[in-house]
Amino acid sequence: MQRYALLLSLLLVVAAFAPAIGGVAAVSPAADHVAPGDDEAFGATAPDRQSAVQADACSFPYVATDATGTEVTIDADPERIVTLNPSAAQTMWEIGAEDEVVGVSQYASYLEGTDATENVSGPSGPSVEEVIGADPDLVLVPSSSYGAAEDRVEQLRAQGIPVYVFGPGTSLEFVANKTELIGRLTGNCEAGAERAAEMRQSVALMEQALDDEERPVGLNVFFGYTSGANTFIGDVMGTGGLRNGAAAANISGFKPINDEVVVTLDPEWIVVPENSPVPETPAYNSTTAVQEGNVVVVDTNYLQQPAPRAVIAAETIMQAVHPEAYDEYRQLQAQADADSITTTPPPETTTATQTPDSPATTATGTPGFGASVSVVAVAALVMLLARRQ
Template sequence: MQPRTVALVALLVVAAVAPTAGLAAAQADDASSVQESCSFPYSATDATGTEVTLEEDPERVVTLNPSAAQTMWEIGARDEVVGVSQYASYLEGADGKANVSGESGPSVERVLAADPDLVLVPNSTYGLAEDRIEQIRDQGVPVFVFGAGTSLEYVANKTERIGRLTGNCEGGQRTADDIRESVSLMREVLADEEKPVGLNVFYGYTSGENTFIGDVMTTAGLRNGAAEAGISGFGQINDETVVEMNPAWIVAPEGAPIPDNDAYRSTTAIREDNVVRVDENNLQQAAPRSVDAAETVMRSVHPEAFEEYRSMKQQSNETETTVEMTVETTGSTGQPTDAATTEETGTGAPGFGVAASVVALLGASLLARRR
């Protein structure tokens, strides 16, 4: 096993065991309240129960885990990131950011040297290095710790929260809405499909109940065999359970070996070569690209439903593009307006009347297609 993979597995496992027991399983982020205003000062309570106050819009953000970094990239705020962990190197442009990783966790010295206005800390990092996180906090640097990811809805809420914390509310909301829409469409087209049993496997561990990877699988049209077997969180799975479960599909990160023994060879998944390999950066991180992981699984398990989903998604995107073009070229009364006027009125007002009409017409068409 490669050192990078060992560490990533450790982060996932730590997310579900004793060191993080004091963290909220998933923060109760109210999407509407998060996006009410993007002004500062802004205060929010993190998963440790600490009230974090940001006096000004942070311009220098350090992310201590690749999931937080990926989220910043996806909401269009990568330029504000000044420090990332070594495991975020897969992100385009990450090599131009300071590496704040140290031995067995973040380096306090490197984090402080990046002069951050805000440090984003996923729960796995806090569980591995609570003392270091508190040292950073003791220097007066705002630190926000997230709870454990349990679902794709949690990922959407976390995305909104990061957008609000960093003053990127529009990007956070847009990305979160896209996550929710994708999940909704997948579930819609899969509603009447038979759901075979699936098993997530990575180096002797699996994703049980209350895990975002489990939700990725069920959203993609599988039953989570580990959850049905009574496994909660990220836990080990033995061969006897695998035999009893007899998964029809196995979902694993790219590069992770599938055990080559009698137990696994007896399963329908191995006998029929039903193994779905998913990009580890999409599957293993509670971040926006986990939707891509669900799409990868769905494409293999339910190819016809996936094509229907993709068509609906494309039509929805075309609708959104049409509405955006309408908003850019009309005012609230439907009259043409210049860019300055649109900017001054904010994101909710320009072109509302015309945009609503466009949404209604195209929405009716989309609904008819779905039926």
């Protein structure tokens, strides 16, 4: 597992440099692990949003336009689903639909029960043969997977398999919308809407508890990279009560960060995923964060995946940085849970879900990453991995 977590973080870094959806194939670092989220960047057009909120929102056949501009038709409630990256798999688990999943990527192995599914991973991305062999009714593809293996996705579509590609985003609201959307696509509308509502409630209660708190400067680092403005991880940090120092330094997306910027920012807190420790360099050692031991280590599968458990990543940060506000948040959450239990439920109705609009595909890259990585940088990362295995 430790090796997989390291591989996942590494993959995220490399994918960061893949061209946007439709670009050249590349390995995906925080793989979908850093594909962030916003309600605008997701996969359904305005007509789909309207159709999703109709009275029979969970009926089939269902047609939706994904982030690639492809009209995806799902003829019947899918019973065999393949997920090509762990965020989609985690979402299926979180809405209680794991029994419908017949294939996952190797990086979803942390989810309980995946040993009963097919491993559809191949060299540098999904295996077309393994996916087809799983006989899926629907394939869910996060943007990073598509950016890294567009040709393989198109091969699946050529076989008549419905494939839905999600777009990248920038926030926890993206994750909530994605959760609803996956519920709609898979015929689990009510479960998707309920899980999304739980996420939104948690975020709102964290914001309430942090209302009067000062937010210290935080910096997320992983293998020499950081999460700047317009990133999912940046929003997780903000929700946990930090100010994103990388964004303040005019860094946008997932980019390398040099020692000079680290020294200038002097972050009070540093946030890292597991198995990607704070670099032991004079620059990092000089920061207030390192000198005061203010380093928050977060589960990689929560911090770097745009899926429901990302809320846990925000909670982990909040508990470390604002312990008193965190206690208040827990009290607010307990009260909200108690209120929901004592509230008389409304008459049963068909659940309506929202599917966010999908923007035009651009060349800014898979999970929010933009610039191209040099061969030397990739080689260095591979060498680092080899040394740590």
